[in-house]
Amino acid sequence: MKHQRHSIAFFMHDLSGGGVERMRLRLAEALSQRGHTVTLVLQHISGPWQAGLPPGIRVVGLQCSGVFSSSLVLARFIRANRPEVLVSSLDHNNVAALCAGILSGVVTPVVICQHNALSAEQALGWKYRLVPLCYRLLAPWASAIVAVSYGVADDLAYVTGIDRRRIGVIFNPVVESSEHVAQATLAPHPWLDGAEPVFVFIGRLVAQKDPCALLAAFALRLRAGPARLLILGDGELRASMVTLASALGISSHIDLMGFVPNVAPFLLRAYALVVTSRYEGFGNVIVEALACGTPVIATDCPFGPDEILRHGQFGCLVAVGDTEALAAAMQRNLRQEWPAEKLRARAAAFSVAACAERHEALFGQIRKRRDRCSFGLRFTKLSAQLVAHAIATEPCHSLRLVVTPNIDHIRLLQRADFARAYLDAHIVCPDGFPVVLYAWLRSSAPLRRVAGCDVLHHLVRHAALGSRRVVVVAESAGTCSVLQNWLEPRGLAGRWSVELAPPDLDSDPAASAALAGNIAASAPDIIIMTLGAPVSEEFVHRHRGELPACWVLCFGQALKVELGLVQRAPRALRSVGFEWLWRVGQEPGRLAPRYVKAAAWFPRAIMRDLKRHTY
Secondary structure, three states: OOOOOOEEEEEEOOOOOOHHHHHHHHHHHHHHHOOOEEEEEEOOOOOHHHHHOOOOOEEEEOOOOOHHHHHHHHHHHHHHHOOOEEEEEOHHHHHHHHHHHHHHOOOOOEEEEEOOOOOHHHHHOHHHHOHHHHHHHHHHHOOEEEEOOHHHHHHHHHHHOOOHHHEEEOOOOOEOOOOOHHHOOOOOOHHHHOOOOEEEEEOOOOHHHOHHHHHHHHHHHHHHOOOEEEEEEOOOOHHHHHHHHHHHOOHHHEEEEEOOOOOHHHHHHOOEEEEOOOOOOOOHHHHHHHHOOOOEEEEOOOOHHHHHOOOOOOOEEEOOOOHHHHHHHHOOOHHHHOOHHHHHHHHHHHEHHHHHHHHHHHHHHHHHHHHOOHHHOOEOOOOHHHHHHHHHHOOOOOOEEEEOOOHHHHHHOOOHHHHHHHHOOOEEOOOOHHHHHHHHHHHOOOOOOOOHHHHHHHHOOOHHHHHOOEEEEEOOHHHHHHHHHHHHHHOOOOOEEEEEOOOOOOOOHHHHHHHHHHHHHOOOOEEEEOOOOOHHHHHHHHOOOOOOOOEEEEOOOHHHHHHOOOOOOOHHHHHOOOHHHHHHHHOHHHHHHHHHHHHHHHHHHHHHHHHHOOO
């Protein structure tokens, strides 16, 4: 499936040697190779993964730290670069990205990705305990919320109160084609050429990974026979592990190798990978081991290992902190229990290509929601002249409704029939200045105001209109009389007809049906409704099945402006968006209460619309 190209910015803290950073670099490289423009936006350009930066990817360093300062600097980046989508990873970065999206003042969709169990991170300090509240408050501004496993998604919904249906799941991009097999000929450590089984641990040496439990279990494992343990990773517990290994008498059997950028050669020759985490968001290294055909022993922690190993079908799961069970698992004949081909087949589900395709599909959904941007309506980008040309020249094979929403119409979308009419409209011309401004900001695409008066002004002067049959549904006998006098000198009297709408049109089904029948009998190409909202739109919706295939223009008082019955605001007022003030001054008794209600409702409508733009 061919996808549109996107400008994508990935926001991270730095390029430290963690699994999240590695997975993001893989995804960034894959998307860049697929033709997307990718930028890495980092709080600091530092960390061992700098050496593995993919070619052709721009890197921007913000040189800041903390949620508040990052939000301000990232907001400036968004305003200056206008990426089509900003993808953020990890808790505090996600909060900063959402705040930056709001502060930027432009509409760049923000996708936040949760990699770890939020419930488990509450023990890390007060800063982490604030994250669920921040998520809950800022969630309406997230265009998509993604978790790396179903367990993390469930946990995120439970801890934050965010609707679980809003949270999508995209597995990490772990497996790359031929990456592991290409390294099979070289042994990166002399122990891997020996006869003794070599176990490998890969990860940061921090409490979450619980490497000290591994040392205790390995000491028990040595009772069954000789073995070796390679520990690939670094962290705050390194000194403690050296002391513990000495106390357990296993120092000569282990090697703490520090951070290793390419772990595939170790996994290919290892007897098994051992994962002792207390909690995980996914467990990238487990998939990497499966891709190498290497057996896995992992703690059955929340949330990734159980999903990847399918409840023990593709690896050994033991209880968190149970060193005796871990030692017993290390004594089993793992190579015979889980054949390499079976493990490699399981790893294929977590490929870089699959992850990139899921992200492309997500970005495509976001683009569609942005294009069909505000209040569920797709606004036209055509000028009033081009809209008039389409009405005057294009034949209809179905009823085509044309509407011009202002903030009062947005309020009226609460009415079921009115909303259905608007959602079925063929052309939606944004008329009210606040509607135009919000839709423009929401879509990040230029949008012009197209008033019904302007469309009708060009339509009645279009050369093709003389051959079209038009029915005008007028709200009063006075309008009918003036319209007849207006038609005669223009030679349109023979092609135009006028229907006077009954005063109780919206409450009398019989009168409504009779009017629809009269209109249908005239077989018009164009119907011009002058009754105003919501009467015109709801009438059209009720009688869609009875009205002929034609254009229906719900333009309110536009025809009365063209006839000279209503004076339009001066051009200067129109250009700055104050035509509504002129109209209120002309009819304060009718329009002032309506605009007060609409102005009070509009902010609420915006909040509802922002919540609608989710994954």
